[in-house]
Amino acid sequence: MAEMADMAETESKVEGGAEDSYRSIEKVIESVRLDREKAMRLKVYVRMGMTAAAFLLGWWGYLTTHAGAIKLVDIANYAYQASQLLVFNMPQGVLHNQIPWQLQVARFALPGLAIYGSVMTYLDMVRAPLATWWAARKRNHVMVVGGSARTLKVTKRCVVVGIPVVVVLPEGDGTVKELRTLGLPVIVGSLDSPDTFQRAGIAGARATLLLAGSDAANLRALLSATEEAERRRTAGQEPLEIACELQSRMMSGMLAASMAERRGGAAECHIIDFDDVIARQLLPVLAPVLGRRDAPHLVMIGSDELALQVARRLLLNIGENGHVTVICENAEAAARNFFQNLPGRTDFLGLHFLQGGSDLAAASDEALEAAMAAGSPHALVISGSDEIAMARTLQAIRWLRARGEPPIPVLVRQRAGQTLARAGRLSIPDGDWAARLATFGDDGDECDPEALLRGHIDRLARAVHQAYLDLSPEGPSAVPWSGLAETFRESCRRQADHVHIKLARLCLEACLEQDGEALVLDPARIEDLAEFEHWRWCVDRWLDGWTLGERKDVAAQISPHLKPYAQLDEAIKEFDRAAVRNIPAVLAAAGLAARPQGDIYGMAR
Template sequence: MLIRVLFAVLVVVSLVLGYVGLAEYLATSAQYAHRPLDLLYYDLQLFVINSAPVSNGGPYPWPLEVSRFLTPAVTAYAVVEAARLLFASEIARLRARRRARHIIVCGDSLAARTLASHLDAEHRVVRVESARSPAPLIAAGLPRAARLYACADETAANIATVLAASQVERKVHAPLEIHAHVSDPELGDALRDRGWREGLEVDFFSLDGVAAKQVIAAEQPDGERLVVIGLSAFGRALLLELARRRTEPVEVTVVDPDGEAVVAELAARHPFFAVACHVSVVPVYQPEPGVHLVFVCHDDEERALRDGLNAAATVDATRGTVIVRMAELAGVGEMMVQHGQEDRLRFVGVLDMASVYLSERITDSLARAVHRRYVRAQRALGQDVRSNPSLVDWDDLPDTLRDANRASAGDIERKLELVGCRLVPSLEAAAFTFEPEEVERLAVAEHERWVAERRADGWRYGSRRDNERKLHPDLRPWSDLGEAERQKDRNVVLALPEILADAGYRIVRR
């Protein structure tokens, strides 16, 4: 901006000096006319070094002398800047093709812009407005990208982007993570189970589904009377997430004129729902004493804000809380709360929640890779979910197991330091082998880390494993372990190069 202002000032200064200098130089000339329009014409010709009055070599008045050098310089800068702007998009495409480990955000929606702004601070982000064919994705550097987010408003456009991405050949070893938004959380669950080609890890998410999971996890309703106003996608996702997390049945009042049909459909499609949630449907919200949590879930944000304010004014003043779904008006709601307009009112910004959730998934990339490797190894040994409940997708893992994977991933760099190694970002396949003594040293370090983590969580030594009582036979010093138990830790070390390659890193020696 400052450069543009300076450029405009130089243009004006050049014109003024040229005009003043020409007026003085041609005041007594019989060869050249010197009316104001003639002087302006000669002045403008200075910008293209073609002004006839200054073609004889001078001498000239000092204003004209300065202007006849300054104006061509201004012209040259304008030509260069115009060329830069003209070819900027092409240069950006060439750079994108050569870029690696970047993130592509596809879509021109508010969700795409919000996500890109969250990611921009720590990652290289390339924006693509639309990609229903491979060409825009290739131009954005998808063959070497680390992740692709398809966040258009239309579900069909995002599915088309996933299909287009599946046709692009990868130029690197690490898999491509694709996260595509769908408006219906249940559709996302169905699409997620579809098989995709090797090298692609495709996840379908819903803004409302992500927000519903986070809201229920944060509130952890237990024994409260619950009201859900409006069975939008967010309302349905709330009910399902509530049912998934319940160990005992919960009473829920649904306020929606068409609620009976929606609740019946949820019960038919999800048998656990009818068991966990005892739902009564009413057409209009009527405040009742003792209601603790009221969720206002309308997609129409003005209606949601109105119903939220009305509910907050009538809900139990001592224990009631009203939570309102918002997207574009989330900032307005938060401003009202901050200014003390309603102390029983809270707002769920689905766009910000989903953006934070998706950006946090990047920081979990190593932990996810650790879990993927564990699942593959255990399934190769013939185990399944019935024999080992932890053999599920990352999103279905209990928080305790996710934290365990994060702790294991977070300790990798420390262990590598012990043997003079480090990890570096790399999407290229690169073989690496630890020396036998390095494997042994790192296996001991891994066992000590695991023991410390388990003991901090309350586990103790027991001759037989007992998850309920938190007893484990391996909670003892390395020297007391049998060879089979030691080999498990060695296998963790031997798998590190594969785990890191899966997450987009490789090991190098210092």
């Protein structure tokens, strides 16, 4: 799944019978490979057929010049003479006489085809070196750097969606041949060498993805990439987008904070958070629940980092009366981890951490019973390894069915695809419950290059920020996007995420522009959504550590506007209204429109 521009794909993939995206990617890649092989074989067969036809034509021409009975030795002799046409060799006697049309054609066609075949064979031999040479001269492409499994998956996704890509691999990597069979330029060299990046065309690249598989290799590649970005800057080029994978959470946090302070430089760098990529992609799917006007209740079952990221995203997008319940093995440790960047805070309105059972049975009957204190759930999201997540899912569904709860959407993380989900649906006796079991977060979702580079979401966030600047505000956030602090950039991204939920509040959904209509908002809708937007903004600021105070102080993270919408001045309310009025422009920036909401999983309104 991608961001808003991939809405249609997102919703189709989560349907019960849908095929997992990564398997589809593999099918497309195999189709590309087979098409290339078929095209190459076809060219060989055509060349061979045309050469054979020209040879037979020349042979026929020689036979027509023969006087008398044709013997077997004459046939062989004329066949030999026809073959000599390949090198422009014709008998003198024939040249002095009138040449038959067959021979006239053959004496030009055979040498010409021989030259063409030789040139094409040579080009086939040097195609890979030529692609490597041309890579340094490419423009507006994405560089995928590294030799990890993710490098291969991201590259394949680029091929499928049509993103121009140059792959940089370390020496000795075994995937070079496989990628070159797809016709991709592959640069082999040291990942910490500026020369390697120059040969990959970093001077004209749009973005660079660093996926070497180890923190040390990625950091060395990051230094080389930023060095080359400085050279681009002196040449007057746009900043280079760099996305870097790091395994260490501590290192990621330190570098992310450092990169956030260096906005407006030669490179726009960020650390890839794969869990956050997956969590963000869930929002369009869960929008009908998050946008409910009553008290929506979503239950997250899991003890990994993804569970906390999903809980955070849900909390950022749910309404003021909503509830998010997290059932995990160690509720106290999970809460401590969730609030580690919020000193002094140990709870949050609408968020509940409940103690579950063992790893396999994290959603114990007691924990599910306790979750009911916030009301019957409207959706379940379950994470963990594929097998454990599916076991938790079936256990939770069995318990809810036994209580007589109505069927609700159940989203389960499955990295490997749909196999376990299909088996799980077969084991659920109730067809309505089985139809609402869907998967998310497979390799195709995790390795979407646009999501990793924040391509779609940043385009929308820029539109959000520009609408804010049009109001002529004051303060540190009233600057162009290039100089905007990361905390405000992320706030714009979160506002863009919330467009799906606001549409769902109106019983609408985003769709491709040609499939919907322009969104028209009357004053009553604008005021309703403005209050919804203000609550979202408050949660956004609270979870970033901001508190209420008399005067705004960005350094101290204090704002006088962290209070109910009804208590705001009209001037401040106008910022929320402007955010709502800007929704059609945000949709248009992604090539989207709005249409009446479909019956996703039969979600009740």
